[in-house]
Amino acid sequence: ETGVTQTPRHLVMGMTNKKSLKCEQHLGHNAMYWYKQSAKKPLELMFVYSLEERVENNSVPSRFSPECPNSSHLFLHLHTLQPEDSALYLCASSQENSGGVQGYTFGSGTRLTVV
Amino acid sequence: AQKITQTQPGMFVQEKEAVTLDCTYDTSDQSYGLFWYKQPSSGEMIFLIYQGSYDEQNATEGRYSLNFQKARKSANLVISASQLGDSAMYFCAMRDGSWGKLQFGAGTQVVVTP
Numbered sequence: 730e731t732g733v734t735q736t737p738r739h740l741v742m743g744m745t746n747k748k749s750l751k752c753e754q755h756l757g758h759n760a761m762y763w764y765k766q767s768a769k770k771p772l773e774l775m776f777v778y779s780l781e782e783r784v785e786n787n788s789v790p791s792r793f794s795p796e797c798p799n800s801s802h803l804f805l806h807l808h809t810l811q812p813e814d815s816a817l818y819l820c821a822s823s824q825e826n827s828g829g830v831q832g833y834t835f836g837s838g839t840r841l842t843v844v
Numbered sequence: 845a846q847k848i849t850q851t852q853p854g855m856f857v858q859e860k861e862a863v864t865l866d867c868t869y870d871t872s873d874q875s876y877g878l879f880w881y882k883q884p885s886s887g888e889m890i891f892l893i894y895q896g897s898y899d900e901q902n903a904t905e906g907r908y909s910l911n912f913q914k915a916r917k918s919a920n921l922v923i924s925a926s927q928l929g930d931s932a933m934y935f936c937a938m939r940d941g942s943w944g945k946l947q948f949g950a951g952t953q954v955v956v957t958p
Contacts, residue, residue: 732864770936772948781942785945817887820948830877830896830939833946835889 732756735820735836742810743844750805750839752820760825761803762833765796766817778803799839809844817841847871848936848949853891856955857926864911865952867936873897876940878919880910883933892934897920918947926956 733754742748754761763775777785777798793816794806803820818841822835848870855861871879880892895903895910903910911920923930938947 771950772943774947803952819887819889822867823946830875832877832879832894832939834890835881835890836886837886840887 733820733822733834733836735818737839738837739840739842741842741844742807744812746810747806747808749807750807750818750820750841751792752828752836754801754802754803754820754822754834756822756824758822758824758834759800760823760824761797761800762821763803765821766819766838768816773817776789776805800836807841810841812843815842834842847940847947848938850936850949852952853950854953854954854955855955857923859926859928859956861922861926862922863926863954864920865934865954867919867921869917869936869938870921871917871938871940873940873944876938876944878910878945879937879939879946880908880919880921881935881937881948882930883935884931889935893921919937921954923954926927928956928958931956932953 736751760779765773775789776795781797789797798815817838819838822838823833847870855915867896876897878895893903893905893908895912902912907924909922933951934949939946
């Protein structure tokens, strides 16, 4: 496989459920990101991991818990979500510190619905 | 403060016509990069084109070209010979600084009609 793969593509969960989103990149990149895309809002950066260490957490509620066990995998653990958390969650990766300004490669996203 | 501004929420364009999508940005850094992404209804973000702040020539990739006007801080995307498959959301994005994050504009919805 190549690129950035996200699973599942669609997820419906109740407010009391616990679920996890998975992201895997096959590009040898050293940084990974979670973005949230709600209807009619710009993409919001949630978390940044560089070399498996979290370097940024943009005031995201604690009901979202990221995990980066290695440079190829990124998880977003979800618990006790609210209906307003329904959105498209996009994972991305990039190769940092390699010279120049690098773009991100995105996955196809997980469309989450909280009921 | 919003660093990327896309003023066109939506546009209709006829097949085979060209369309220009506006993007202005704000940064005090000298080194930065500007990106355009396409997002079809399926959700994936597809990279289209990149312009570096030090690039003297406008970037081109097939039917996509970037009209980079540095002094005006604008980076408009031009899609030539539109096709039905071009119907999608288009996002302008910027990275600035040595460890700047990729920041996105609000997007422009393009609908190509036969």
